[in-house]
Amino acid sequence: MPLNVDHLMNYRIAPVRQTYTARDSALYALSIGIGQDPINEPALKFVGGSQAVTAFPTLALVLGQPGFWLGHPDTGVDAVRLLHGEQSIKIRAPLPSSGTVIGTTRVTGLVDKGAGRGALLYSEKELTTPEGSVLAITRSTIFLRGDGGFGHSTTEAVPPPSLPDRDPDLVIAAETRPEQALYYRWNGDHNPLHSNPETARRAGYDRPILHGLCTYGIAARVLLAAVYDWEPHAMKSMSGRFTAPVYPGDHLEVSIWLDGFFRVTRKADGKAVVDNGTFA
Ligand SMILES: CCCCCCC[C@@H](O)CC(=O)SCCNC(=O)CCNC(=O)[C@H](O)C(C)(C)COP(=O)(O)OP(=O)(O)OC[C@H]1O[C@@H](n2cnc3c(N)ncnc32)[C@H](O)[C@@H]1OP(=O)(O)O
Numbered sequence: 090m091p092l093n094v095d096h097l098m099n100y101r102i103a104p105v106r107q108t109y110t111a112r113d114s115a116l117y118a119l120s121i122g123i124g125q126d127p128i129n130e131p132a133l134k135f136v137g138g139s140q141a142v143t144a145f146p147t148l149a150l151v152l153g154q155p156g157f158w159l160g161h162p163d164t165g166v167d168a169v170r171l172l173h174g175e176q177s178i179k180i181r182a183p184l185p186s187s188g189t190v191i192g193t194t195r196v197t198g199l200v201d202k203g204a205g206r207g208a209l210l211y212s213e214k215e216l217t218t219p220e221g222s223v224l225a226i227t228r229s230t231i232f233l234r235g236d237g238g239f240g241h242s243t244t245e246a247v248p249p250p251s252l253p254d255r256d257p258d259l260v261i262a263a264e265t266r267p268e269q270a271l272y273y274r275w276n277g278d279h280n281p282l283h284s285n286p287e288t289a290r291r292a293g294y295d296r297p298i299l300h301g302l303c304t305y306g307i308a309a310r311v312l313l314a315a316v317y318d319w320e321p322h323a324m325k326s327m328s329g330r331f332t333a334p335v336y337p338g339d340h341l342e343v344s345i346w347l348d349g350f351f352r353v354t355r356k357a358d359g360k361a362v363v364d365n366g367t368f369a
Contacts, residue, residue: 107152107153144185168280178228182224193214207237211229252366269303284297326367339362352366353366
């Protein structure tokens with residue numbers, strides 16, 4: 090059945106009130122590889138290694154999340170074939186390492202790429218304190234591979250920013266671990282694509298693939314170390330497009346242009362897995 094555009098555009102995603110602890114903050118930091126590099130003193134603050142836990146700046150991506158709501162049958166979406174396409178985050182205020190937040194997510198647009206080509210679903214989450222102060226705005230694009238051809242886009246596709254036409258200033262290696270998706274999912278994204286071999290096969294992969302937001306967090310970790318000397322409040326925004334699946338265990342490289350751009354490639358085949366990345 091073709092997607093029902095009005096139904097999806099008005100889909101009610103209940104606001105999520107979440108009380109989180111320093112343990113949740115440390116789990117997020119561990120799940121994006123803090124501690125994987127040779128023990129690095131300034132990074133230990135994100136896991137409470139020798140002091141109180143400090144929230145890693147992109148933690149806002151996983152707080153107040155509505156879970157895998159597109160997996161609900163009444164969305165009409167082919168949930169097995171959807172992929173995370175793009176992500177941005179704008180940090181408005183430092184996140185404490187524990188507290189209560191409210192995430193309010195809404196669908197902001199749908200783009201039909203045509204039958205057999207897929208569709209894009211844009212959504213936005215506003216993360217606030219219970220009193221209403223905005224902590225972060227996060228925007229996602231979901232690539233709905235199985236749902237093109239409904240014939241009615243509500244908006245135009247937004248082209249991603251171009252990377253500079255010169256060699257990067259830095260290229261930094263970053264590994265993923267074979268079990269990375271199995272613990273990343275405990276941040277709240279239980280999409281079986283990342284843990285269930287049968288779902289992965291039905292989606293077209295020979296084994297589970299890594300969460301896009303895990304690769305994104307790994308890139309954020311590399312940027313925070315290389316550009317911001319681990320200063321948690323220095324990075325204010327980040328965006329990127331997921332251009333190829335990452336398999337847990339893949340070795341990655343993050344190319345950085347110091348005027349605010351990055352790309353993540355897989356070492357084995359040189360393929361870009363996060364492209365058109367920006368940070369500030
Ligand atoms: C906070 C919210 C959380 C939500 C979480 C969602 C649940 C999660 O658990 C799911 C995941 O984490 S999935 C894992 C992460 N994502 C991926 O691995 C996707 C990797 N990307 C791909 O495989 C391909 O780019 C693919 C398949 C996406 C596209 O490849 P192709 O079909 O070959 O595309 P291509 O021919 O290159 O381009 C066709 C048109 O599509 C546009 N486009 C391409 N990649 C895009 C992308 N990633 N996002 C948005 N648009 C994209 C191209 O610009 C092109 O557009 P046009 O037709 O206008 O020229």
